[in-house]
Amino acid sequence: MMTTDLGTGLARRGFLAATALLAGAAALPRPLLALTVPQAQAFVGSISGELDRLVNSGRSGSQLYSQFEQILARYADMPVVGASVLGPPWRSATSAQKSAFISTFQSYLARKYGRQFEEYRNARIQVTGGKDAGRAGVLINTTVVRPGRENIGVDWQISDRSGSAKAVNLIIEGVSLLATERAEIGAILDSQGGSIDKLIAELRRRS
Amino acid sequence: MGSVKRFCLALLAPAALAACAASPDPESLSFDPFATENRATHDANLTIDRNAYRPAAIAYGKGVPEPLRRGVSNLENTWDSPGYVVQYMLQGRPELAGTAMMRFGVNTLFGFGGLIDLASELGMDYRDTNVDETLFRWGVPEGGYLVVPFGGPGTQRDWSGWVLDYALDPVQLFLPTAAGTALIAASGVDLLNDRYELDTTLDELFYQSEDSYTATRISYLQNMRARLKGGTGLDLLEDVYDDY
Numbered sequence: 001m002m003t004t005d006l007g008t009g010l011a012r013r014g015f016l017a018a019t020a021l022l023a024g025a026a027a028l029p030r031p032l033l034a035l036t037v038p039q040a041q042a043f044v045g046s047i048s049g050e051l052d053r054l055v056n057s058g059r060s061g062s063q064l065y066s067q068f069e070q071i072l073a074r075y076a077d078m079p080v081v082g083a084s085v086l087g088p089p090w091r092s093a094t095s096a097q098k099s100a101f102i103s104t105f106q107s108y109l110a111r112k113y114g115r116q117f118e119e120y121r122n123a124r125i126q127v128t129g130g131k132d133a134g135r136a137g138v139l140i141n142t143t144v145v146r147p148g149r150e151n152i153g154v155d156w157q158i159s160d161r162s163g164s165a166k167a168v169n170l171i172i173e174g175v176s177l178l179a180t181e182r183a184e185i186g187a188i189l190d191s192q193g194g195s196i197d198k199l200i201a202e203l204r205r206r207s
Numbered sequence: 208m209g210s211v212k213r214f215c216l217a218l219l220a221p222a223a224l225a226a227c228a229a230s231p232d233p234e235s236l237s238f239d240p241f242a243t244e245n246r247a248t249h250d251a252n253l254t255i256d257r258n259a260y261r262p263a264a265i266a267y268g269k270g271v272p273e274p275l276r277r278g279v280s281n282l283e284n285t286w287d288s289p290g291y292v293v294q295y296m297l298q299g300r301p302e303l304a305g306t307a308m309m310r311f312g313v314n315t316l317f318g319f320g321g322l323i324d325l326a327s328e329l330g331m332d333y334r335d336t337n338v339d340e341t342l343f344r345w346g347v348p349e350g351g352y353l354v355v356p357f358g359g360p361g362t363q364r365d366w367s368g369w370v371l372d373y374a375l376d377p378v379q380l381f382l383p384t385a386a387g388t389a390l391i392a393a394s395g396v397d398l399l400n401d402r403y404e405l406d407t408t409l410d411e412l413f414y415q416s417e418d419s420y421t422a423t424r425i426s427y428l429q430n431m432r433a434r435l436k437g438g439t440g441l442d443l444l445e446d447v448y449d450d451y
Contacts, residue, residue, distance in 0.1 A: 077447075084447045112415075116407050136444035149404060155439045161448040168447050174433020175426045178445060179236065183425055187418035 035160040037130040040138035043165045044156050047075050048125040048142070055120050064118060069110030077159070077166035078106050084168075085181045089189065089196060097196050104200050107207035109181070122147055125154070137161070137168065236425050240351040248354040249420045253413055255357065260402060267396070268403030276400045278322040283397045284333055285314040285321030286390050290376040294336045298344045306331050338368030338375065343435045352424055360427040 054067050082102040083090045129141040137159030144152040157169040170177040192198035288311035295304035310326040318325040342364050350363025379387045416422035
């Protein structure tokens with residue numbers, strides 16, 4: 001069990017540890033690359049550290065969202081998340097549509113979840129546990145402790161199937177981001193008559 | 208976020224509900240036998256939220272200092288504890304029943320009747336429960352998702368249990384009526400705090416989503432199931448790399 005007190009050097013040490021482990025692992029043949037629970041915990045610790053620096057940096061609004069988007073792009077496997085959220089229409093999309101969708105979806109997510117994230121000032125993220133979920137990756141449990149408010153349970157699904165550790169889902173108080181966004185993106189796609197180009201335009205308008 | 212559920216209890220006209228119908232696939236997020244009626248009720252509830260509940264909650268949250276709001280929450284949580292003791296015993300969980308009983312004793316005797324949550328400081332963590340959890344533990348299926356006028360999201364099992372929550376609450380049974388009514392009033396006021404603290408999340412679900420009914424429904428169901436099962440089940444994780 002590891003506790004990340006945001007703002008202390010712990011997170012950075014975690015990040016260094018994760019980098020060292022991943023660098024070491026990269027030299028080995030592919031099957032040995034399987035992500036361990038401690039590695040995934042260190043990975044989540046380093047995301048937490050970055051998020052903490054950002055939320056306490058004094059930035060707000062679109063400045064904060066764009067920094068948040070950079071963290072998202074670096075630590076999450078956005079093409080895989082986007083494909084999974086879009087579902088079957090992904091397969092029939094052209095490669096130009098795919099890349100336009102991923103980049104607008106990423107900005108839309110950054111804005112939507114950035115708004116919630118802005119409320120986490122002075123919060124601490126504590127890594128409380130983790131479990132190996134086989135091919136689905138590793139599930140890391142964290143608790144967001146906010147002064148004077150109820151704690152929030154946030155679980156991170158981390159996978160290294162892309163070749164390096166990446167977040168592929170966030171589960172906030174039991175609510176899966178993939179499930180929520182699949183419903184939401186599906187509803188927007190329906191309202192745009194099933195057109196992926198119109199969906200992209202609508203997401204751009206919202207982000 | 209048990210509060211999303213507690214939001215449901217707002218204002219409240221109790222409705223006696225039919226016993227749970229057997230659900231064909233209790234784990235499916237697409238199972239929604241009352242969708243048509245639910246959508247109409249959901250829209251009506253949003254009108255109430257927009258015009259009454261949310262404005263009152265924002266006024267309460269901004270007007271009343273945090274320690275006072277916290278005191279009302281503590282009072283409610285403490286006086287709900289005897290009801291938790293009953294439910295934990297029915298669930299066959301004596302250790303949780305013991306903690307709930309200790310919390311009640313410590314907070315009423317040494318925490319100004321429950322205004323201060325001294326028990327949490329002493330390591331006795333707050334954990335709420337209700338008849339819905341008891342029914343879940345007994346293997347009763349959740350039934351269909353059910354939106355109740357003035358009440359909000361729930362399931363057939365949850366709303367049936369809600370009626371029993373009051374009927375089986377020792378505080379309501381044994382305390383003088385005036386004290387019982389005062390506690391119900393306090394829990395009503397505390398609902399404003401829940402709505403206030405969750406404003407960003409609920410605003411997103413209710414007013415920013417393309418399909419706010421579906422967004423609310425799948426959030427409610429996933430949150431409720433994770434709470435009852437004690438966390439995210441590994442079986443729910445998707446293998447995103449195998450799909451595409």
